Amino acid sequence: MSSLAESAWPVLADWRLLAAIVATAVAGVMRGYSGFGTAVILAPVYSLLWGPRAGVPVMLLMELVVSVQLLPSAMKEADRRVVLPLGGAAALGTPLGAWFLFTVDGEVLRRFIGGFVLVFGLLLMSGWRYHGTRPLSLNIAIGAVAGLLKGSTGMSGPPVILYLLAGLEEAKRHRANLIMFFASIAIVSVIVPLLGGLVGVTTLLRLAVLLPVMALTVPVGTRLFHVVPVRLYRPFAMGVLLAAGGLALFG
Incomplete structure (x- = not known):
């Protein structure tokens, strides 16, 4: 018991865990409100704090x-009709993407994650969206790209978010589509890090601290969805994305 406590103390007393708690609370509110936000905030922040191979598995489990x-x-x-092909293709692409997580230099991968989130945030701010049709072949292609990104960086969201938010559906449908897509590949995404030995005691200790934070803040975001207009929420969300991406890219 004492040996476990001795091994846990350096993890729990690390200042980086406090920074991760703050980032997790913000990501939880965003995820509850919009249906996305967990990965695109936490992947760059956790990668900056602990490195991609240590940070991404924590985020995937969460x-x-x-x-x-x-x-x-x-x-x-x-x-x-749209979400299931996206999720199926992403689930198939995720293990291939995980190969990059194991083989690419951690510093290079961290900066790629930061740059990718930064570009994604700028695209959202610009108002650009895909405005074409959604045939099955395109659903599968977008899903495959998202799966590759999920396995390598922990983020499947950016291409899918830009793709799905292009439609004329109301915000409630957009949010539901995103939630269902992320759920469809969540299980597959944790299998490779588990089998590859990236989930150890340190990962589980960090998860034990951060998961309750996420569990408490997601319902807060869900409630805010019904009372806070998107026009007020959107600038805050975009600012958080740009800050997270910039820190990981230039930090």
């Missing part, structure tokens, strides 16, 4: 729990 938490209510609103 994403799995959050997806299970939000999925039941979203299933009634989601467009399965």
Whole structure:
């Protein structure tokens, strides 16, 4: 017991864990409000704090729990015709993407994650969206790209978010589609890090601290969705994305 406490203390007393708690609380509110935000905030922040191979598995495990938490209510609103092909292709692409997580230099991967989030945030701010149709072939292609990104960086969201938010559906449908998509690949995304030995005692200790933070803040964001107009929430969300991406890229 004492040896466990001795090994846990350096992890729990690390200042970086406090920074991760703050980032996790912000990401939880964003995820509850918009249906996304967990990975695009936490992947760059956790990678900056602990490195991609240590930070991404924590985020993936948290994403799995959050997806299970939000999925039941979203299933009634989601467009399965679009989301299921996206999720299926992403699930197949995720293990291939994980190969990059194991082989690419951690510093290079961290900066790629930061740059990718920064570009994604700028695209959202510009108002650009995909405005074409959604044939099955394109659904599968977008899903495959998202899966590759999920396995390598922990982030499947950016291409799917830009793709799905292009539609004319109301915000409730957009949110449900995103929640269902993320849930569809959450289980697959944690298998490779588990089998590859990236999930150890340190990962589980960090998860034990951060998961309750996420669990408490997601419902807060869900409640805010019903009372805070998007026009007020959007500038805050975009600012958080740009800050997270910039820190990981230039930090």
